[in-house]
Amino acid sequence: MQDREPEGTGNELDEEDEWQLYASAGYASSELEAEEKDSEEDKPGEIWFDGDDFDSERSTVNWDSPPCPAPLGIAHVIKIGVCNHCLIRISGFRSRGSGPDSGAAIREEALLRDRELQSKITQDYCPLCENLFEDIENIVDRLFDTLSDTDFSTMQFGIHLPKDLLQEEDRIRSKYGAPGSYHLKGAIVESIHKRIRELDKKVDFVKEKPDVMVLVDGLTLRVDVDVRPIFLYGRYRKLSRGIPQTRWPCRACRGRALGCESCEGTGLQYLDSVQDLIGEPIREALGAEDTSFHGMGREDIDVRCLGSGRPFVLEVKRPSRRKLPVEDLVEMVKINAPGKVEVDNLKWCTRTKINEVKQSRSEKTYMIRFRAEGIDDNEIAEQSILSLEGQVIDQETPKRVSHRRAAKTRRRKITSIDKVSFEGEEVEITLRCEAGTYVKELVHSDEGRTTPSVQSVLGKDCEVVRLDVLEIHAD
Numbered sequence: 001m002q003d004r005e006p007e008g009t010g011n012e013l014d015e016e017d018e019w020q021l022y023a024s025a026g027y028a029s030s031e032l033e034a035e036e037k038d039s040e041e042d043k044p045g046e047i048w049f050d051g052d053d054f055d056s057e058r059s060t061v062n063w064d065s066p067p068c069p070a071p072l073g074i075a076h077v078i079k080i081g082v083c084n085h086c087l088i089r090i091s092g093f094r095s096r097g098s099g100p101d102s103g104a105a106i107r108e109e110a111l112l113r114d115r116e117l118q119s120k121i122t123q124d125y126c127p128l129c130e131n132l133f134e135d136i137e138n139i140v141d142r143l144f145d146t147l148s149d150t151d152f153s154t155m156q157f158g159i160h161l162p163k164d165l166l167q168e169e170d171r172i173r174s175k176y177g178a179p180g181s182y183h184l185k186g187a188i189v190e191s192i193h194k195r196i197r198e199l200d201k202k203v204d205f206v207k208e209k210p211d212v213m214v215l216v217d218g219l220t221l222r223v224d225v226d227v228r229p230i231f232l233y234g235r236y237r238k239l240s241r242g243i244p245q246t247r248w249p250c251r252a253c254r255g256r257a258l259g260c261e262s263c264e265g266t267g268l269q270y271l272d273s274v275q276d277l278i279g280e281p282i283r284e285a286l287g288a289e290d291t292s293f294h295g296m297g298r299e300d301i302d303v304r305c306l307g308s309g310r311p312f313v314l315e316v317k318r319p320s321r322r323k324l325p326v327e328d329l330v331e332m333v334k335i336n337a338p339g340k341v342e343v344d345n346l347k348w349c350t351r352t353k354i355n356e357v358k359q360s361r362s363e364k365t366y367m368i369r370f371r372a373e374g375i376d377d378n379e380i381a382e383q384s385i386l387s388l389e390g391q392v393i394d395q396e397t398p399k400r401v402s403h404r405r406a407a408k409t410r411r412r413k414i415t416s417i418d419k420v421s422f423e424g425e426e427v428e429i430t431l432r433c434e435a436g437t438y439v440k441e442l443v444h445s446d447e448g449r450t451t452p453s454v455q456s457v458l459g460k461d462c463e464v465v466r467l468d469v470l471e472i473h474a475d
């Protein structure tokens, strides 16, 4: 960027005149003190988030054109084209207001002091802001256009300004501006806040956890809006088998584009998932883009989850609406997934709940039904099964998950076995065990990788028929 200060400016008056003018500028000193107090209190450096600001060393005073608030300093910045917005910002008279009208008043006074000043102005393009203040209304209009279909009550606002503009602005302001002058970025953000308040929009500006994050490019005036996700905590019951917890892309086409023949264009291996049965009606109701599903563990596709259900967090991405009664959402899920999935205890939560849910490890109660051939004496068989109660079992990583889990041996406790019943060749047991127990393997032993097991204590081959999670003992 070229230096926009014309050369030789400020040399028109003779040195004595200048010195006098600067020396008589004492009336400004009380203004200056008030100014410094102000800027300390409102800590302007914290309003935005992209933070590419910097400070440079104040340069030594140039007596040919001393810094504002000296009248010669003000005359100089007017000469180099500084706009009324920037004039009030760097003149040292900020207590007279912050808008362009206050800048215009200062300009008028300067023109009265020096009748020639108007003709000495070298350009009408402000070297401090590149006339960006004139775009404030435009920026705010674009902002609300972009967000016209989005509910929000809090906003985090940032503006990106080209580094060379900031450097040049800082250089000129340090050299000719009054000490403690508000920097460009803070002033622009402040003007944008002010404009938004003028429009009477209900929005709070925050530094964290906003509903929307807005970043404006000061060069192109492009407005980028990031609508932040919202989160719902709840517990789900899966009443039907054959439903995976999360969306499962088609194996053949991997869910790309428009799907393939094998998934009939759905892109999904299983049409239903707990994620979509719960998430889709909610996504639609909130006008959101997509969802993520975070469960407290997961059950296999063929396993039901009953009782009070499994805790989960649903992340709703880019929602247009942020506030609907949760009772309505529960009802929508109920209508969408009859006989498949139910939701309880739904409430709004924050992102931190995801980790809480993911890290929590709870004991679970299962009902498992299996076939065991050649049991002659049910009473002896029952005693053998009950002998596992309170035992700690060793489980090597099961074969069926070894492709995605590291091989290791886990020790898990069978807390209790509450019920054993027989029906022909089928046995049903209700048991409670530690988090992370592979229950199917506990029954069939996974070719001896789990010891002891129901199969080992019975001495018969066992084959799992079905499994239900009866309760997850989470708080």
Ligand SMILES: [Zn+2]
Residues within 6 Å of the ligand: 082, 083, 084, 085, 086, 087, 126, 127, 128, 129, 130, 131, 132, 133
């Ligand atoms: Zn300006």
Ligand SMILES: [Zn+2]
Residues within 6 Å of the ligand: 250, 251, 252, 253, 254, 255, 259, 260, 261, 262, 263, 264, 265, 267, 268
């Ligand atoms: Zn496919």
